[in-house]
Amino acid sequence: xxxxTLFFIFAILAGGGAIGVxxxxxxxxxxxxxxxxxxxxAGLFFLLGADFVAATQLLVYxxxxxxxxxxxxxxxxxxxxxxxxxxxxxxxxxxxxxxxFFSVIAFTVIGVNWQAVPSHREVATTPSDxxxxxxxxxxxxxxxxxxxxxxxLHKDSxxxxxxxxxxxxVSVHLLVVLVxxxxxxxxxxHESRDAAExxx
Amino acid sequence: MIPTLADTATTIQSTLEGWKLSEGWAMFLAAVIxxxxxxxxxxxxxxIFIWAERKVSGRIQDRLGPTRVGGKFGWLQAIxxxxxxxxxxxxxxxxxxxxxFRVAPYVVVVSSLAAxxxxxxxxxxxxxxxxxGLYLMLAVMSLEVxxxxxxxxxxxxxxxxxxxxxxxxxxxxxxxxxSICVVIPIITAGSLNLNEIGAMQxxxxxxxxxxxxxxxxxxxxxxxxxxxxxCKRAPFDLAEAESELVAGFLTEYxxxxxxxxxxxxxxxxxxxxxxxxxxxxxxxxxxxxFLDGLLDGPRYASDxxxxxxxxxxxxFTVFFSKASLLxxxxxxxxxxxxxxxxxxxxxxxxKYLVPISCVLFLGAVIWPLALSFTGHTTWGxxxxxxxxxxxxxxxxxxxxxxxxxxxxxxxxxxxxxSNEEAGR
Amino acid sequence: MEVTxxxxxxxxxxxxxxxxxxxxxxxxxxxVLMGVELVLNGANVNFVAFARYTTLGLDGQVxxxxxxxxxxxxxxxxxAIALNFxxxxxxxxxxxxxxxxx
Numbered sequence: 125x126x127x128x129t130l131f132f133i134f135a136i137l138a139g140g141g142a143i144g145v146x147x148x149x150x151x152x153x154x155x156x157x158x159x160x161x162x163x164x165x166a167g168l169f170f171l172l173g174a175d176f177v178a179a180t181q182l183l184v185y186x187x188x189x190x191x192x193x194x195x196x197x198x199x200x201x202x203x204x205x206x207x208x209x210x211x212x213x214x215x216x217x218x219x220x221x222x223x224x225f226f227s228v229i230a231f232t233v234i235g236v237n238w239q240a241v242p243s244h245r246e247v248a249t250t251p252s253d254x255x256x257x258x259x260x261x262x263x264x265x266x267x268x269x270x271x272x273x274x275x276x277l278h279k280d281s282x283x284x285x286x287x288x289x290x291x292x293x294v295s296v297h298l299l300v301v302l303v304x305x306x307x308x309x310x311x312x313x314h315e316s317r318d319a320a321e322x323x324x
Numbered sequence: 325m326i327p328t329l330a331d332t333a334t335t336i337q338s339t340l341e342g343w344k345l346s347e348g349w350a351m352f353l354a355a356v357i358x359x360x361x362x363x364x365x366x367x368x369x370x371x372i373f374i375w376a377e378r379k380v381s382g383r384i385q386d387r388l389g390p391t392r393v394g395g396k397f398g399w400l401q402a403i404x405x406x407x408x409x410x411x412x413x414x415x416x417x418x419x420x421x422x423x424x425f426r427v428a429p430y431v432v433v434v435s436s437l438a439a440x441x442x443x444x445x446x447x448x449x450x451x452x453x454x455x456x457g458l459y460l461m462l463a464v465m466s467l468e469v470x471x472x473x474x475x476x477x478x479x480x481x482x483x484x485x486x487x488x489x490x491x492x493x494x495x496x497x498x499x500x501x502x503s504i505c506v507v508i509p510i511i512t513a514g515s516l517n518l519n520e521i522g523a524m525q526x527x528x529x530x531x532x533x534x535x536x537x538x539x540x541x542x543x544x545x546x547x548x549x550x551x552x553x554x555c556k557r558a559p560f561d562l563a564e565a566e567s568e569l570v571a572g573f574l575t576e577y578x579x580x581x582x583x584x585x586x587x588x589x590x591x592x593x594x595x596x597x598x599x600x601x602x603x604x605x606x607x608x609x610x611x612x613x614f615l616d617g618l619l620d621g622p623r624y625a626s627d628x629x630x631x632x633x634x635x636x637x638x639x640f641t642v643f644f645s646k647a648s649l650l651x652x653x654x655x656x657x658x659x660x661x662x663x664x665x666x667x668x669x670x671x672x673x674x675k676y677l678v679p680i681s682c683v684l685f686l687g688a689v690i691w692p693l694a695l696s697f698t699g700h701t702t703w704g705x706x707x708x709x710x711x712x713x714x715x716x717x718x719x720x721x722x723x724x725x726x727x728x729x730x731x732x733x734x735x736x737x738x739x740x741x742s743n744e745e746a747g748r
Numbered sequence: 749m750e751v752t753x754x755x756x757x758x759x760x761x762x763x764x765x766x767x768x769x770x771x772x773x774x775x776x777x778x779x780v781l782m783g784v785e786l787v788l789n790g791a792n793v794n795f796v797a798f799a800r801y802t803t804l805g806l807d808g809q810v811x812x813x814x815x816x817x818x819x820x821x822x823x824x825x826x827x828a829i830a831l832n833f834x835x836x837x838x839x840x841x842x843x844x845x846x847x848x849x850x
Contacts, residue, residue, distance in 0.1 A: 142766035179463045187466030200840040218773035229761040257455045301821040308828035
């Protein structure tokens with residue numbers, strides 16, 4: 125029963141925050157609504173037994189990416205750009221498209237009988253992620269060892285070489301992004317100085 | 325069985341159910357009571373350290389500090405401060421963004437106090453015991469930045485906005501060397517569970533991770549610097565720089581909302597010093613096996629849990645004293661060193677602390693590898709009196725785990741099998 | 749009433765659709781970025797839900813870790829581009845970015 129209550133609390137906050145991002149007009153309020161939504165997603169991850177992913181979501185996404193977004197909001201949302209109004213026609217069209225899209229996805233999801241899918245499993249058969257101990261198992265999977273209970277059950281699940289190559293690629297990717305973003309966002313003062321000298 | 329605080333919650337719940345409440349209400353009320361107890365306990369460090377700060381700063385400045393409230397030493401000064409702040413006028417500036425202005429202190433307080441939930445105060449005395457406790461603690465502490473930005477923005481004044489932005493930049497930047505410095509004892513210990521890391525450092529003080537290798541020794545000091553910076557303490561306190569920005573992001577806050585920020589600051593100071601004690605300084609162990617095992621006789625003789633509880637109380641006292649000592653060092657540094665400029669703060673982080681911590685990380689990882697050529701992987705037995713963590717395999721067949729599924733440290737090395745076992 | 753896979757997939761769908769509508773209708777460049785974050789989060793919820801309720805196992809969680817990291821990287825670059833746009837056009841309204849219009 126706790127699980128259902130907590131699920132509903134987190135689901136309402138996550139969904140409500142997401143819808144709030146769409147509905148609100150003030151950019152700072154939108155950012156705050158997004159924070160609530162992503163924080164509740166971390167709560168959903170905890171409920172799903174993915175404790176490492178949830179902690180990463182809080183640390184990287186909420187504590188890092190959203191802070192970055194808020195910096196962007198502060199730097200660009202001064203004065204007239206705080207609330208950019210949309211025309212009523214656009215709002216209605218957006219809402220209609222959104223509802224249509226959501227109903228398509230919802231009917232698809234509900235239409236599938238998940239119990240009959242052969243890979244479906246009942247919950248609480250993997251004690252490792254029930255006890256909140258996924259960090260070791262995830263680490264082992266990065267090396268390629270499916271170290272939780274799927275040994276003996278599905279020997280061929282999980283990538284046999286692990287996720288080391290994607291890990292290294294992501295590391296290089298982050299380095300490239302770091303250099304690129306720093307270059308793109310550098311302060312460009314020489315152009316204005318040249319323009320001033322051109323006028324003088 | 326060592327009673328943890330989580331057990332307290334379940335016993336409260338079962339007591340409430342014994343009084344004929346339904347399961348849902350019993351659980352809810354038990355949670356409320358539990359949270360109130362824990363929050364009341366977590367207000368304690370803040371109360372003590374506010375008094376300690378005023379006394380220590382007074383002495384450093386050659387004066388006495390508070391001497392009137394609660395006797396000669398002003399013990400109850402924190403309570404008097406709290407009382408004064410509660411009865412102040414609740415002021416919200418006209419330009420302020422109302423809801424965000426009101427929410428910001430709560431975000432900061434919640435993140436600081438929630439981080440204390442994952443900190444073990446003694447063996448088993450931990451509110452929420454998770455295998456990723458340390459990681460989650462860092463994650464929750466990083467949510468404080470959001471509150472700071474909100475406070476700076478929602479105050480509607482340019483001093484607050486500048487202070488908030490600078491402060492957020494500083495806190496986010498210092499998370500990097502802090503996380504790297506935290507990872508180093510984690511690799512040494514092999515676990516993210518703070519309870520396990522603390523339990524590993526039992527025995528002589530030489531077992532402390534601080535003395536494991538020279539890299540962890542230096543890491544402690546680097547971590548302490550990063551922790552001081554991330555708590556916005558001087559010399560990194562540009563945000564509250566009274567002489568420059570009025571009061572930074574706190575400018576428009578007065579009365580009880582202001583006290584929330586300071587409650588959060590002292591709580592997070594205690595939290596980061598608690599992490600330092602657990603990761604480096606032996607946690608709740610005194611470092612003298614005689615003192616640690618003082619109650620072992622009656623504990624193992626009688627079956628009552630009172631003696632284990634008393635042992636843990638001793639451990640708690642030791643932990644609290646060590647963490648308080650570190651907080652006093654932070655207070656001492658604040659009143660001794662001048663303030664750094666914001667560009668100096670960022671330069672220290674990005675140009676000095678990050679490369680230093682990366683080099684220390686590399687060293688700490690290579691150290692056991694280099695030592696393995698001499699036949700040991702560690703000097704002495706710094707893992708204390710506890711065996712290395714094994715992979716908990718729970719396959720239904722209960723077959724013995726094959727060696728390839730053991731974590732790497734326990735896998736027999738190709739060349740030096742017996743030497744590895746001997747050095748362990 | 750038990751919480752099943754459908755519930756989590758629907759929550760993921762709500763976040764995903766909100767993100768798509770946000771990307772499509774907002775005129776503030778930063779708001780479009782927020783939409784992208786919502787889309788990626790909706791997909792993450794799906795991944796982790798499948799990791800729990802099917803034999804996908806921890807692979808779903810590993811993939812969601814990579815998604816989080818890549819989303820952070822992409823947000824950084826996109827924000828740098830948005831800041832450049834703001835510096836060049838003195839506005840963050842992306843409807844004004846039509847100089848390459850045919």
